[in-house]
Amino acid sequence: MTGATARRAPPRGDWRAVHDEALRRIGAREWPPGALIPAETELAEEFGCARATVGRALRELAASGLVERRRRAGTRVAEQPSRHARLTVPLIREEIETTGATYSYALIGAAERKAPPAVAARLEGAERLLHVAATHFADARPFVFEERWINLDVVPEAARSGLFAEISANEWLVRNAPFAGGEMALSAAPAEAAEAAALGLAKGAPLFIVERLTRSPDAVITLARLAYAPGRRMRLEL
Amino acid sequence: MTGATARRAPPRGDWRAVHDEALRRIGAREWPPGALIPAETELAEEFGCARATVGRALRELAASGLVERRRRAGTRVAEQPSRHARLTVPLIREEIETTGATYSYALIGAAERKAPPAVAARLEGAERLLHVAATHFADARPFVFEERWINLDVVPEAARSGLFAEISANEWLVRNAPFAGGEMALSAAPAEAAEAAALGLAKGAPLFIVERLTRSPDAVITLARLAYAPGRRMRLEL
DNA sequence: AAGTGGTCTAGACCACTAG
DNA sequence: TAGTGGTCTAGACCACTTG
Numbered sequence: 438m439t440g441a442t443a444r445r446a447p448p449r450g451d452w453r454a455v456h457d458e459a460l461r462r463i464g465a466r467e468w469p470p471g472a473l474i475p476a477e478t479e480l481a482e483e484f485g486c487a488r489a490t491v492g493r494a495l496r497e498l499a500a501s502g503l504v505e506r507r508r509r510a511g512t513r514v515a516e517q518p519s520r521h522a523r524l525t526v527p528l529i530r531e532e533i534e535t536t537g538a539t540y541s542y543a544l545i546g547a548a549e550r551k552a553p554p555a556v557a558a559r560l561e562g563a564e565r566l567l568h569v570a571a572t573h574f575a576d577a578r579p580f581v582f583e584e585r586w587i588n589l590d591v592v593p594e595a596a597r598s599g600l601f602a603e604i605s606a607n608e609w610l611v612r613n614a615p616f617a618g619g620e621m622a623l624s625a626a627p628a629e630a631a632e633a634a635a636l637g638l639a640k641g642a643p644l645f646i647v648e649r650l651t652r653s654p655d656a657v658i659t660l661a662r663l664a665y666a667p668g669r670r671m672r673l674e675l
Numbered sequence: 676m677t678g679a680t681a682r683r684a685p686p687r688g689d690w691r692a693v694h695d696e697a698l699r700r701i702g703a704r705e706w707p708p709g710a711l712i713p714a715e716t717e718l719a720e721e722f723g724c725a726r727a728t729v730g731r732a733l734r735e736l737a738a739s740g741l742v743e744r745r746r747r748a749g750t751r752v753a754e755q756p757s758r759h760a761r762l763t764v765p766l767i768r769e770e771i772e773t774t775g776a777t778y779s780y781a782l783i784g785a786a787e788r789k790a791p792p793a794v795a796a797r798l799e800g801a802e803r804l805l806h807v808a809a810t811h812f813a814d815a816r817p818f819v820f821e822e823r824w825i826n827l828d829v830v831p832e833a834a835r836s837g838l839f840a841e842i843s844a845n846e847w848l849v850r851n852a853p854f855a856g857g858e859m860a861l862s863a864a865p866a867e868a869a870e871a872a873a874l875g876l877a878k879g880a881p882l883f884i885v886e887r888l889t890r891s892p893d894a895v896i897t898l899a900r901l902a903y904a905p906g907r908r909m910r911l912e913l
Numbered sequence: 914a915a916g917t918g919g920t921c922t923a924g925a926c927c928a929c930t931a932g
Numbered sequence: 933t934a935g936t937g938g939t940c941t942a943g944a945c946c947a948c949t950t951g
Contacts, residue, residue: 622909
């Protein structure tokens with residue numbers, strides 16, 4: 438391979454050439470699903486490059502789920518390729534503004550209160566909770582109704598009066614809460630009374646529901662339920 | 676750092692230590708959003724490891740969207756961290772069987788036919804199309820209604836009579852069509868007449884809709900619309 | 914022009930696990 | 933226990949882009 442001394446047209450790196458050729462062999466069934474592919478050392482010899490370069494290529498393939506690697510056992514083509522999709526979670530503001538509409542936001546209420554048991558269970562023993570309800574608009578048309586619980590044990594600053602009158606809880610949290618992982622669940626549900634009222638829909642209208650739980654390293658930061666008006670589509674790439 | 680000579684308890688690699696410490700500094704706002712972080716060489720000196728090790732750590736952070744890297748410009752903490760979620764797209768069979776229910780499948784119809792214009796546009800000039808309609812059941816209860824178009828120019832074998840009587844189109848395609856990327860869109864919609872009938876629901880019931888388009892390297896392979904009965908949740912990790 | 918990240922190499926040791 | 937992937941190093945050259 439070219440190594441560090443000479444380089445050809447696409448300045449993308451040699452590991453990518455190995456990666457792409459492996460991809461081709463998998464697609465062409467030269468390496469069929471479930472098959473064991475040659476070891477790194479063999480491929481390095483075939484491609485005339487260092488083992489680390491082959492390793493980089495195969496690591497990327499493993500990350501995209503196309504091959505499975507285990508020490509001693511070797512690298513196998515996955516039986517079920519490409520079963521992962523990457524979803525970009527936009528801020529609601531950006532989601533609306535990229536459609537060309539004007540974003541606005543209206544707080545319905547924010548108050549410290551006790552969570553119902555189902556919520557409390559998911560918040561893992563948080564004691565002080567802030568409940569926030571709000572609607573986001575696209576060109577003055579209701580776009581999504583948001584109901585959220587915030588763990589004040591983790592972000593006590595969120596209790597400041599009037600904080601969420603102008604900035605949405607999500608935007609404030611993104612900027613002020615420590616980085617975190619979390620979980621998300623998507624579903625469809627009929628509009629409940631509060632949701633129907635906030636979105637200007639008939640009760641029972643089909644809503645796209647996003648429930649999102651966000652964690653700091655130590656505890657749950659917030660649990661949010663977003664109810665989107667009909668017509669909303671969430672796009673992903675496979 | 677430990678290097679290759681001595682190693683401590685968690686046998687996970689030194690790049691992960693750098694990665695985790697960087698994560699901590701970002702979370703603790705020692706490296707605030709938008710800030711330029713030290714160059715690889717500086718971090719390598721601080722951590723007492725090789726520059727490649729720091730590079731590996733920062734590359735992983737960049738892949739998860741937490742930092743942005745550009746040559747000469749350096750590495751910056753992203754303004755909007757963690758905006759990606761990874762979705763595992765299961766086979767319907769697995770999705771049902773992991774709940775403990777028994778999977779079954781009933782073909783409603785499979786026939787070569789002309790696509791309506793909206794479908795034809797997305798299939799990018801495919802000429803021969805197979806239309807398939809089917810229902811998937813969990814313990815004899817309708818779980819999802821599937822309507823699918825298959826590009827016979829790409830997978831002519833799919834036209835074989837009786838093929839989809841026993842195996843679902845998705846499972847057959849996963850095993851027999853060349854590897855591909857694709858797109859997916861999620862939404863909520865009221866049940867149309869055919870969907871309501873197949874799922875045993877009232878017309879207008881809120882359905883969770885998954886539209887999936889799958890590509891081979893050259894052309895669109897298939898376009899599918901999956902309508903899930905109420906109660907279905909799709910889970911993701913952030 | 915200079916400094917950053919991106920990549921490659923050759924060699925090494927280690928962790929894991931199938932046979 | 934032998935062979936695989938996982939990681940690390942030290943050094944090097946290159947591509948890119950900012951100042």
